[in-house]
Amino acid sequence: HDSSNKRGLKAQLRKLIPCSGGRRASARTQNSVEDELELSAVRHRPEGLEQLEAQTRFTRKELQVLYRGFKNECPSGVVNEDTFKDIYSQFFPQGDASTYAHFLFNAFDTDHNGSVSFEDFVMGLSILLRGSVQEKLNWAFNLYDINKDGYITKEEMLDIMKAIYDMMGKCTYPILKEEAPRQHVEIFFQKMDKNKDGVVTIDEFIDCCQNDENIMRSMQLFENVI
Amino acid sequence: MAAGVAAWLPFARAAAIGWMPVANCPMPVAPRDHGKRQDELIILNVSGRRFQTWRTTLDRYPDTLLGSSEKEFFYNEETKEYFFDRDPDAFRSILNFYRTGKLHYPRHECISAYDEELAFFGIIPEIIGDCCYEEYKDRKRENAERLMDDQEENKDNKLPNMNFRETMWRAFENPHTSTMALVFYYVTGFFIAISVITNVVETVPCGSTPNQKDVPCGERYTVAFFCMDTACVMIFTVEYLMRLFAAPSRYRFMRSVMSIIDVVAILPYYIGLVMTNNEDVSGAFVTLRVFRVFRIFKFSRHSQGLRILGYTLKSCASELGFLLFSLTMAIIIFATVMFYAEKGSSSSKFTSIPASFWYTIVTMTTLGYGDMVPKTIAGKIFGSICSLSGVLVIALPVPVIVSNFSRIYHQNQRADKRRAQKKARLARIRVVKTGMSSAFLHNKRNGLFNELLELPVMEQHLSKTASLLESQHHHLLHCLEKTTVSLLPTSTISNMTAHEFVDEQLYEQNCREGAVQSYPSCSPSLSSQEGPTGTCCTHQARKNPLPDASVPPTCQGALQELSAVHIQCSDQPALSTSRSSLNMKLDDTSRLNCKSGLITTAIISIPTPPAVSPEGDSQPLTSPSMQTIASSNAVKVSTL
Numbered sequence: 084h085d086s087s088n089k090r091g092l093k094a095q096l097r098k099l100i101p102c103s104g105g106r107r108a109s110a111r112t113q114n115s116v117e118d119e120l121e122l123s124a125v126r127h128r129p130e131g132l133e134q135l136e137a138q139t140r141f142t143r144k145e146l147q148v149l150y151r152g153f154k155n156e157c158p159s160g161v162v163n164e165d166t167f168k169d170i171y172s173q174f175f176p177q178g179d180a181s182t183y184a185h186f187l188f189n190a191f192d193t194d195h196n197g198s199v200s201f202e203d204f205v206m207g208l209s210i211l212l213r214g215s216v217q218e219k220l221n222w223a224f225n226l227y228d229i230n231k232d233g234y235i236t237k238e239e240m241l242d243i244m245k246a247i248y249d250m251m252g253k254c255t256y257p258i259l260k261e262e263a264p265r266q267h268v269e270i271f272f273q274k275m276d277k278n279k280d281g282v283v284t285i286d287e288f289i290d291c292c293q294n295d296e297n298i299m300r301s302m303q304l305f306e307n308v309i
Numbered sequence: 310m311a312a313g314v315a316a317w318l319p320f321a322r323a324a325a326i327g328w329m330p331v332a333n334c335p336m337p338v339a340p341r342d343h344g345k346r347q348d349e350l351i352i353l354n355v356s357g358r359r360f361q362t363w364r365t366t367l368d369r370y371p372d373t374l375l376g377s378s379e380k381e382f383f384y385n386e387e388t389k390e391y392f393f394d395r396d397p398d399a400f401r402s403i404l405n406f407y408r409t410g411k412l413h414y415p416r417h418e419c420i421s422a423y424d425e426e427l428a429f430f431g432i433i434p435e436i437i438g439d440c441c442y443e444e445y446k447d448r449k450r451e452n453a454e455r456l457m458d459d460q461e462e463n464k465d466n467k468l469p470n471m472n473f474r475e476t477m478w479r480a481f482e483n484p485h486t487s488t489m490a491l492v493f494y495y496v497t498g499f500f501i502a503i504s505v506i507t508n509v510v511e512t513v514p515c516g517s518t519p520n521q522k523d524v525p526c527g528e529r530y531t532v533a534f535f536c537m538d539t540a541c542v543m544i545f546t547v548e549y550l551m552r553l554f555a556a557p558s559r560y561r562f563m564r565s566v567m568s569i570i571d572v573v574a575i576l577p578y579y580i581g582l583v584m585t586n587n588e589d590v591s592g593a594f595v596t597l598r599v600f601r602v603f604r605i606f607k608f609s610r611h612s613q614g615l616r617i618l619g620y621t622l623k624s625c626a627s628e629l630g631f632l633l634f635s636l637t638m639a640i641i642i643f644a645t646v647m648f649y650a651e652k653g654s655s656s657s658k659f660t661s662i663p664a665s666f667w668y669t670i671v672t673m674t675t676l677g678y679g680d681m682v683p684k685t686i687a688g689k690i691f692g693s694i695c696s697l698s699g700v701l702v703i704a705l706p707v708p709v710i711v712s713n714f715s716r717i718y719h720q721n722q723r724a725d726k727r728r729a730q731k732k733a734r735l736a737r738i739r740v741v742k743t744g745m746s747s748a749f750l751h752n753k754r755n756g757l758f759n760e761l762l763e764l765p766v767m768e769q770h771l772s773k774t775a776s777l778l779e780s781q782h783h784h785l786l787h788c789l790e791k792t793t794v795s796l797l798p799t800s801t802i803s804n805m806t807a808h809e810f811v812d813e814q815l816y817e818q819n820c821r822e823g824a825v826q827s828y829p830s831c832s833p834s835l836s837s838q839e840g841p842t843g844t845c846c847t848h849q850a851r852k853n854p855l856p857d858a859s860v861p862p863t864c865q866g867a868l869q870e871l872s873a874v875h876i877q878c879s880d881q882p883a884l885s886t887s888r889s890s891l892n893m894k895l896d897d898t899s900r901l902n903c904k905s906g907l908i909t910t911a912i913i914s915i916p917t918p919p920a921v922s923p924e925g926d927s928q929p930l931t932s933p934s935m936q937t938i939a940s941s942n943a944v945k946v947s948t949l
Contacts, residue, residue, distance in 0.1 A: 211323035
C-alpha cells in the first residue's frame with residue numbers, strides 16, 4: 084500500500100511537467116489506479132450453502148432469505164463497522180445507537196478482523212435464534228465483556244448500559260436522568276455478583292440468569308423471528 | 310425506514326437478546342406472524358413486459374401501491390399475475406427503487422410523464438437519490454416556469470367583468486391589449502426620447518454671441534428648454550399618477566424598481582422649482598440635474614431586451630461580485646508593487662498607492678491611456694505582468710454572465726414563440742371540441758328521426774357510425790337534459806320542456822338576443838306560449854334574412870352549416886306559409902314551430918334527402934307526416 088502511494092505521488096508530479104516522461108508515467112499511474120481499485124473492492128464469497136446449513140441451525144430456504152437481505156445491503160459481501168452502525172441506527176431513529184452497534188459489531192465479529200462476513204452474521208443469528216438458553220446467555224456475556232477477558236467489570240457494564248440508554252434518546256417519558264445507567268448497573272451487580280468481588284464471571288452470570296424467571300422468559304421471546 | 314434494512318429487522322430483533330439479562334422487568338409479548346408464507350415470486354405484467362420479483366421485495370414499502378394490498382385490484386386470476394396498463398420503461402426505475410432502495414430519474418423521460426407514473430404507484434418524488442435529484446429538480450423547475458408563462462398568457466385575456474381600474478392596469482402592463490394603450494405606450498416613449506435628447510442638446514455649445522465665447526444651448530434658449538422640460542415632466546407625472554391609481558397593490562407598486570426610476574426622473578424638476586435661485590444651493594441643484602439622465606431607464610418598460618439584460622445582471626450577481634472582488638485584490642496588489650518599484654525614479658507620477666490605482670486599472674483593462682507610465686525597469690516588468698493578468702481576470706467570469714444572458718434570452722424567445730403558436734393551437738382545439746358537441750346534437754336528431762319514422766334497419770347504419778362509447782355518452786347527456794326540467798308559471802304538462810345543450814355560439818347569441826328581443830317567448834329558457842312564439846318565429850323568419858338572427862337562436866340547430874341552408878328556407882314564401890300553418894296546428898313550444906322549416910345537417914351529411922327538424926325532447930310525437938318541398942329538399946315533421 085505504501086509503495087503504491089509513492090508511485091502515485093511520483094506519477095502525479097511527473098504529469099505536471101510536460102515532457103517525454105509523461106507517457107511512461109501515465110502507464111504507471113494506470114497500474115497504481117488498478118491496484119487501488121483492487122484493494123477497495125474486497126469481495127467476499129461465503130462458503131457453500133451446504134456447509135452453512137451444517138454449521139448453523141437454519142434451513143436452506145432461511146439461509147437464502149438471509150443472504151438475499153444481507154447481500155442487498157452490503158453488495159461486497161462483508162459489513163464493515165460503519166455500515167453496521169448505519170443499518171442498526173435506522174431502527175432507532177430517536178436515539179444514538181452507534182455505541183451499542185459498536186459493541187454488537189464486536190460481538191458478531193468473532194475473528195476480530197474488522198468486518199462481519201456472512202458466515203459470522205449467520206452464526207451469530209443461529210445462536211441467538213435457534214440456540215439453547217445456555218448458548219444465548221454465553222453470547223450475552225460475550226457481548227458485555229468488552230475486552231473479552233472473561234470478567235464483566237463495573238466499568239464495562241456501565242459502558243454497555245450507557246450505550247443502551249443512549250439508544251433511547253432524549254425524548255422519553257419520564258425524562259431519563261443522568262445517573263440512571265449507573266443505578267441500573269448497581270442493581271445488576273447486586274443481582275449478579277454473588278461473591279461481591281466487583282466482577283461478574285460467566286458462571287455467576289449464567290447461574291443468576293437461570294434462576295431469574297423474567298430473564299428466562301424473555302430469552303425465548305425472539306424464537307420465531309425468521 | 311429505508312429499503313433493504315427491513316431485511317435486517319430479524320437481526321436487530323435477535324440482537325435484542327443482549328438486553329435481556331440487564332432488564333429488570335418482563336418484556337412485552339412478541340407479535341405473532343400469522344400466515345407466514347414462504348417467500349414467493351410475483352409476476353408483474355406491465356403492458357406486456359413481465360417483471361418478476363420476490364414478494365418481500367415489494368413488501369419493503371408498505372405505503373406504496375405495490376407494497377400494499379392495493380395491488381390486489383390489479384390481480385389477474387387467469388394468468389396469476391398483476392397486470393398494469395402503464396409505461397414499461399418508466400416501471401423499470403420504479404421496480405429498481407424497491408430492489409435497491411434508491412429511486413433514479415431517467416434523463417430521457419419526460420418530467421410530467423414520470424411524475425404521473427410516480428403518483429400512480431404511490432411513490433413520492435422527494436426520495437429520488439442524490440445522483441438524479443438535481444436533474445429532476447431542474448427539469449421540474451423548467452416545466453413550472455413554462456406553465457407559469459402559459460398562465461400569464463391566460464391572465465391577459467379580458468375577463469368579462471373588469472372595472473375601469475383593472476382595465477387601465479392591464480393597458481399599462483401590456484400595451485397590445487387595446488389601441489389606447491398602444492397610443493399611450495408610443496407617446497410616453499416619444500416623450501422619454503425627447504426628454505433625453507433635450508438634456509443632451511442643452512449642453513452643446515450653440516454658436517456664440519458677439520461679445521461672449523460659446524455658450525451652451527441651454528443657457529441661450531433657456532425658456533424653450535424650460536418649456537420642453539416642463540412638458541416632459543408633466544407627461545411623466547401624469548403617467549406616474551395614473552399608474553399609481555391603477556395599480557392593484559399601491560404599496561407594492563411604489564416599491565417596484567420602475568416606479569422608483571420614475572420618481573427619481575421627475576423629482577429634480579420639482580426640487581428645482583421649489584428651491585430658490587440661491588447661490589449656495591444652486592451647486593447642489595446642478596448636481597440634481599444629473600438625475601435627469603435616469604429618464605433613459607424608463608425605456609426599459611418599452612424594451613424587452615433591456616429588461617432581459619437587467620434580469621441577467623441580477624441573476625449573475627454572484628459572478629459579478631466575484632469579478633469585482635478579484636479585480637480589487639489584483640488592483641491593490643499591483644498598485645502597491647508599482648508604487649514601490651517606481652519610488653526610486655525621479656518625477657514619477659506614482660506619488661502614492663492610491664495614485665497607482667489609476668495606472669493599475671487602466672493597464673488591467675488594457676486601456677493604456679499613457680498618462681502614467683513606469684520608467685524603471687522593475688516598474689516596466691511588473692507593469693507588463695499587470696496587463697497580462699488583467700486580461701485573465703476579466704475574461705474568466707464573463708462567459709458565465711454571457712451564458713446566463715443567453716439562457717434567459719432564449720427562454721424569452723421560446724415564450725414568445727409559444728404565444729404565437731398558442732393561438733393556432735387553441736383554434737384547432739376549438740374546432741375539435743365543437744365537432745364533438747355537434748356530433749352529440751347531430752346524433753340526437755338522427756336518433757329521434759329514426760325513432761319517429763321507425764325506419765327500417767337500412768337507416769340504422771347511420772347511427773352505427775357512432776361507437777358504443779359515443780352513444781353511451783350521448784345517452785348520458787340526454788338524461789341530463791331530461792333531468793333539468795324547467796317549470797314555468799303558466800306551464801302545463803305538455804309545456805314542460807327540458808333544458809338542452811346548445812353550442813357556444815348559440816348560447817352567446819341567446820344572451821345577446823335575449824337582451825335585444827322584446828318577445829318574452831323567444832328567450833332561451835323556453836317558454837310555453839304558443840301564440841306569441843308563433844308570431845315571433847314567423848316574424849323573425851320574414852324579417853331579416855340574416856342567417857344568425859333570422860330565427861330565435863333556440864330554434865336553430867346547433868350547427869353552423871344550418872345558417873347557410875337556412876337562408877334558403879327563409880326565402881321560400883311557401884315555406885313561411887307552411888310554417889305558419891304548422892304553427893297553428895301545433896301546440897308545442899316555439900322551438901318546434903320554428904324548427905319546422907329548418908333543414909338539419911341531415912341534408913348535408915346523409916345522402917338520403919329527407920331532413921328532419923330538430924325536435925323538442927319532451928314532445929310526444931305521435932304521427933309524423935313527411936312533406937317534401939322540392940325546391941329545398943326539406944322535410945318537415947309535424948305533429949297533430
